[in-house]
Amino acid sequence: MKKLLVSIGLLSALHLAASPASAENLQLDAGAASSVTGIVPQAMAQYTAREGIDLQVVLGQILTKSIMKVGAGRLESTLVPPPAFSAMKAGTGPYASQAEVAKKLAGNVRSLTSLPGSTYHAIAWADSGIETWDDIRGKRVFVGPPAGAANMQIIGMIEMAAGLEEGKDYEAIRAPWNIATQGFQDGQYDVLVTSAPIGQQSINELSLQREIRILGIPKEVTGTEKWRQYSEEAYMTTSVIPANTYAGQINSDQDLLTASNILYLGVGKDMDDDVAYRFTKAYWENIDEIKASNALIRNVNTDDPFKGVNAPLHPGAVRYYREAGISIPDALLPN
8 A cells, every 4th residue: 555654844843833953753654645534643743843743644554553563662653443452452353363462562552642533424326226224235335444443343333224244134345445436436346335524525526426325324223222332332423424515415415324433642652751742732732723724624523532542541641631631531541
């Protein structure tokens, strides 16, 4: 997968503020450039320079692998999907083949803050005959990268929405995000479940080429205790794709309930406490400007700095939250 490197360096220092002479150089692995998991880190990188951190954001990464690199001390920071870290601690899922190593390295990962994720869009062609989740029975469905946490969430979402099981009721297609849309256009699968900001231009362009239908999750599902427990265990939140978001969406006359993922910023336990403090501060002291920098993240929810976080906080982050008067859940305090 091609790496896209975003380096702030001198330009951001001149644009925002002069960085200290001894700026800390950090690499942050992130998601696709057009997703919230890519947009937020790129926006954040502009403001770390104010705290003496030259942040290099490497986009399009397989985050399950990046977490292992952080645990091994070969990478300073990464976005962490909480289900992936749970699997890493247990040595299951994408880590099953190296379970003992994964469990050991998980002990070296610390967290700084929760970060907003993208929204799942389940897309079918309007003329495909697929109008509900039950209509995907016997069909091919794109569920995300093979080694990623997203496919676990998407498969669970489909089971919750329609009671359909992967392999038994439909065929799950796993492939990298960067070829997902083209594969859908080429007819390689019948439904594309993609992770994207609400209002993503690429989805709008897709809908203008040929009308689409987006499948929403029924209210009778999202209003149940079973859904609440599932979304909590899968580290997802319920969100809404507003009516008239996409021009070529055949069912755009209604608000659609769906799910969004949650991530957090992870670092190694050996990161200098002051660096972790400044890294955390750079995000929260500039959160309004970060969100205002891109219309696709302007309305993302950042109310809870610990939502979805399942790795202990770094002591540097603890220092920031205590200075800011933010109460920290006991479960996240480092030993």
